[in-house]
Amino acid sequence: MPFKTNPREVARLKRKKRIRKNITGTGERPRLSIFRSDKHIYAQIVDDVQGITLVATSTLSSEYKEGEMAAGKVGAAKRVGELIARKALEKGIAKVVFDRNGFIYHGRVQALADAAREAGLDF
Template sequence: MKLKNTKKLRLYIFKSNKHIYAYLIDDEKQKIITSSSTVSTEIRNKIKSLKNCATAQIVGTHMGVKIKQLGIKEIIFDRGKHLYHGQVKAVAEATRKEGIIF
């Protein structure tokens, strides 16, 4: 499934007390296109603890791979109310390492 939008999609980061979530959102259609989190089965098998920077990096890498598979190169990074530090920074840097620009 290749998306051919000229506008940028938004990567939104949400953190709960136990988990970290990353959503790729199309604001125009108000839909979540893809997501990745510590709850998803692909990641749950790879991690040892639920919420730390190493786990956030795995979530970011997984999200970057999914975004590349959709044919998207540029997005908008939305950290919500969180500072660009720690887990949020780990997700962002891991996504960038997969070649996603924001």
């Protein structure tokens, strides 16, 4: 883990470590991991047993940019949630484990999760 001096980032990484002790993605129930930066949000579905990413999307992906641009960061997170759910269902993935990556379940993280659930993912 890189050396961090920002206390908020240090707290997030502590939460992340605590969460990841108990959450792993398997072949039948992979892990939906998210990351949010100041400008963008990323989501990927990972099989931790094989160590591969099955599906990934973000606000930087071409699928996101092809559609209508969302209003604000929460709107962008909702759109990414819909995209990741659609791509997962196309690959036959219906059940996942949600990994909020140490981020508090609020705002953009919650919007992405709710949109993915509404689009058909089960978690």
